Amino acid sequence: MLNLIIFGAPGSGKGTQSDLLKEKYGLCHISTGDVLRAKIKSRTELGLKAESFISKGQLIPDSLMIDILAKVMSDQTDVQGFILDGFPRTLPQAEALKVVLEEKKMELSAVIALEVEEGELMQRLVKRGEVSGRADDNEEVIKSRLKVYHNQTFPLIDYYKQEGKYHGVKGEGSVQEIFGRITAEIDAL
Numbered sequence: 001m002l003n004l005i006i007f008g009a010p011g012s013g014k015g016t017q018s019d020l021l022k023e024k025y026g027l028c029h030i031s032t033g034d035v036l037r038a039k040i041k042s043r044t045e046l047g048l049k050a051e052s053f054i055s056k057g058q059l060i061p062d063s064l065m066i067d068i069l070a071k072v073m074s075d076q077t078d079v080q081g082f083i084l085d086g087f088p089r090t091l092p093q094a095e096a097l098k099v100v101l102e103e104k105k106m107e108l109s110a111v112i113a114l115e116v117e118e119g120e121l122m123q124r125l126v127k128r129g130e131v132s133g134r135a136d137d138n139e140e141v142i143k144s145r146l147k148v149y150h151n152q153t154f155p156l157i158d159y160y161k162q163e164g165k166y167h168g169v170k171g172e173g174s175v176q177e178i179f180g181r182i183t184a185e186i187d188a189l
């Protein structure tokens with residue numbers, strides 16, 4: 001079973017590469033951003049709460065996010081493995097994931113981290129904002145998302161290095177070039 005985390009700053013291409021990875025390796029793709037956006041669209045109580053954080057570029061509180069993730073994972077049966085895109089984003093989320101995987105007798109295969117310069121991230125997200133209509137893809141909110149990434153998510157790099165799971169990949173170049181780098185890492189596992 002191949003269980004991956006795709007890790008990186010906002011706009012690093014996690015969603016883009018996950019789409020290709022799920023096809024190649026037959027994985028179940030769980031994007032917490034997509035899960036939250038679906039909840040916002042359906043105007044549930046949870047969705048409205050999530051919207052208030054996302055529109056400011058903040059993270060959804062850990063307790064809420066961890067429950068959502070555990071539920072989404074347990075709804076999936078008979079899969080060849082997972083690709084977690086956008087989770088974990090904080091140390092408590094990483095610790096919670098460890099517990100969920102242990103309960104399921106599953107092991108994390110690797111953390112694939114997309115490494116992209118900040119100027120490039122900003123450019124990509126501003127460009128996406130012109131077509132996506134996403135409330136969090138405007139310059140002001142992107143700046144706060146990048147700040148949140150540095151303060152809350154960046155420490156996970158050391159966490160997963162210590163666990164021996166971290167695989168850094170240069171996330172700049174064409175989508176196919178980056179995909180080639182990622183699959184080389186996975187195939188060498």
Ligand code: B4P
Pocket residue numbers: 008009010011012013014015016017032033034036053054057058059060061065085086087088089093124125127128136145171172173174175178
């Ligand atoms: P996400 O949906 O995860 O948003 P993201 O980080 O911006 O997306 P990603 O890195 O996948 O970028 P993409 O491939 O689309 O999260 C949104 C919000 O939800 C968060 O800010 C937070 O509030 C909340 N949230 C989610 N998970 C959470 C958690 N665990 N805890 C708490 N809160 C959580 O690529 C971006 C753009 O770049 C695209 O337009 C793409 O076309 C382009 N691109 C991709 N690869 C490229 C390349 N090689 N060259 C040029 N452009 C490229």
